[in-house]
Ligand SMILES: [Zn+2]
C-alpha cells in the first residue's frame with residue numbers, strides 16, 4: 001500500500017481516512033453499494049401497463065422506471081430519503097449568507 005496512493009479509484013478524490021482495503025471514498029462506496037443492491041433486486045412490472053420496469057440509481061436511491069409510460073416506482077423508505085435530502089438542502093438554502101445588520 002502506497003502512502004501517496006490513497007485516492008479514490010473511482011472519483012479520484014483523496015480519501016481522508018483509510019479504514020480498510022476499499023479503493024473508494026465513502027461517497028463512492030455508498031453509491032456502489034446502492035448499485036449492487038439495485039442489481040440484486042427483482043425487476044418489477046409496471047402496475048399501470050404491466051411492462052417490465054428498469055432499475056435506475058438516482059443519487060442514493062434505486063428507482064424502478066417503466067419504459068412504456070415512464071412512470072417511476074419508489075420502494076418504501078426511498079421517498080423519505082428524498083425528503084430528508086431536500087429538507088437538508090432547503091435548510092441550508094435558508095441560512096443567512098450575509099451578516100445581520102446591527103440596528
Ligand atoms: Zn470516490
Ligand SMILES: [Zn+2]
Pocket residue numbers: 046047048049050051066067068069070071
Ligand atoms: Zn408503465
